[in-house]
Amino acid sequence: MRYTLFFPLFAVVFCACKQNPKNAEESIPKKKPNVLILLTDQWRAQATSYAGDPNVSTPYLDSLAASSINFQNAVSGMPVCSPFRASLLTGQRPLTHGVFMNDVQLDTNAVTMGKIFSKAGYDTGYIGKWHLDGHGRLQYIPPGPRRQGFTFWRGNECTHDYNESVYYENGDPNRKIWAGYDTFNQTDEAIGYMNDRKDSNNPFLMVVSYGTPHAPYHTAPQEYRNRFDTDKIILRENVPDSLKARAKKDLAGYYAHIVALDDMVGKVTNHLKATGQMDNTIIVFTSDHGDLLGSHGAYKKQQPYEESARVPMLFYVPKKLNIRAEEKDALINSEDILPTILGLCDIPIPDTVEGINYRPYLEGKEQVGETTLLTCVQPFGQWNKPQHGAREYRALKTKRYTYARDLEGPWLLFDNVEDPYQMNNLVGKDSYVELQKELDQKLTQRLKETGDAFLPGMEYIKKWGYPVDETGTVPYTQ
Template structure:
């Protein structure tokens, strides 16, 4: 009885919240794309599927067993990959934490939301993933790192509009103290600390959430957002750290000699975090199977951006190199979809995830959403040679202008990476012939036609998006952000 009453209240308030958001934003819903009737009939389950998003922080696409990394073992992810669609060219269009998360939740571009740097707040009136799915009878939950509130990294994100429609909550704004990790529990305003390495305790919270819902009629949308393998790298439990000897780490060939010692040391800790997460993914997938929910659950595994870790002599993210922009992305579909596992070259971007999930669950896509719905490609087992936008609107933090940071706009296709900075063409790589991006082809006569075609396509995309490609300071002024002398938004604990 209580559950049905809660369901009524949730549906009532969710629908009114959605309608209010639509009124405020002056939006309407797009007509769903017409699909072949036979295809739709064969791919739509009779019960709405659960959606589980396993989100990691700073995990580059190259760093899994199934992607061929010689240093790390990820048997649980490898098994998931064998049952999933593997998007080998998935990118984080603005490769840094907060912008990715805003794009994931809204399906919008960073110059639309204003979320193009870390530690700013996503507009509480935004029409988000949780609000949309909640209005379609989904229970919604969030566990782990949020980084969308802008009120201090260790502060509570209180129930209500700042949680962007998520009901169940075991979240923290942002912390990298993984063994003394702050979080807040649902409606309790008191600060709590996960008792163990937070990847373990966050997984346990997810297991309880999943198990508690096995007998409930409504489907769920759950995001489990791990803070690792983001640094500090050497903080995984000792049993994982002991697996990696820095001297035995095999580096990517684009790590210059001057960076190799540090890269090996950092990678040994990075891989320790990864193997710990892999074990936890194994626990979650097993729980779904034990509870009979595996066959009717969509699983999306990905990361908010990658990590250079010495490649090109650089560290961390924001830059347009593959180690920074490319992320792992696996999509496991319900059994009723009747689709075989596959590998796809189509370049999926951050803002494409929400419309694609809506398309897969046959929910109308609101006009606020700017990303691409790739659900028809998935349902029809097709592929696409497309181009995704990559960008740095305002370089900051570890890649501020004092450290070589620059504004750029670019395209990543299945084969090429092309970028412009404010002075003109900057980088061009043939990723098929040069997978480590060691030869910049800007000005190369043999690639003059390719460069021209990509530059024209980039100009068209920027025009479509009304992106004038101004210096980052212009966007900071527009959105009223306060930055320090490095162009970074200061954050408080």
């Protein structure tokens, strides 16, 4: 009797599938898109040929940009390494996740990218610079909570020795060395990882975190350094005479790192195309912050100027998601990257996330990103010394203006359209009184919305219990 009842039911299902194979295909769960994040260190938004830099050619990035959403006004909300990385992983602002300075640990109980994607059925991998552990820059980070949900591991906490650099492999506590220039090795590791999973039923999340083009500027392979003549480097107009010779020399090395990275972008994308994975892989290319490189009389990051705070931001989205590749002028911040990726992957966004999901914006369904915040807590440290005119600040950035307030009151106001090199501070000028007042009110409102009391930096350090030395810097060990 059971066989008699079962056969007609089987026959009905079989016939229905045969008559309508489209429905049968739709009944099979579709594999979610892979996610590849190419994260660089200290790459300012201006330093690509697609962004108009006259000194450098980045053909592979230009090609990727042409087929991606190019967020031209992307910023690093707290332009320092560890704060950006913690915001990338959590979708939170630095004063929420607590990593508002380098060399401190992200809470191992945090809801992070690796954990979210693992729960959604993804294989997760991380290669390169981590800088979120706070236990010493060359120390071993064991599998488990301190890796924040990432399983495959070829990483180091932080090193800027790009030749024969230290890394750790999965569960092995013994130091290993990447032979030669680590940018090349890290790329090969990523390609091997993705190749091993091209036929897998599980999608992957892979973060490749390069240490370059961060200083030291003159350590790229000689073949790349030979491409740049110091005397032919064209400086930005806001580099003072006193720094021009140094900036030209350092920019030549900076660009050498960049063209090496561009070649690696080409190597990765060509592999994805050759293996058929490009059609189901979201690629995010960005940087944790920029580099002043002499602009405004300073180096490195942390300040609210364009060269420090603006970063490249490309989202390559497979065609099947029906999102058009184009340039976008909305401001997108560090904490917005995770929810946007989750939105594109149709993965629920946890309540802990503070950033904005830009998928509806990319689909033309809503407008976002008219303003965003820039924040600096530290009034000290190597890159934000008061003698360089730096200080603690809160800044509001719009599509046209940058307005910054320090603890004493209004500090900077720039019209970034009329004054792209930010050389004319409009604070206190008669014809800009109303604009300054309007932007100050908007900044006050945003700080209120985000629960930021804008206290002196040491108050936050005391609140989080971070140990600092006499210079106000977290000491770290090798």
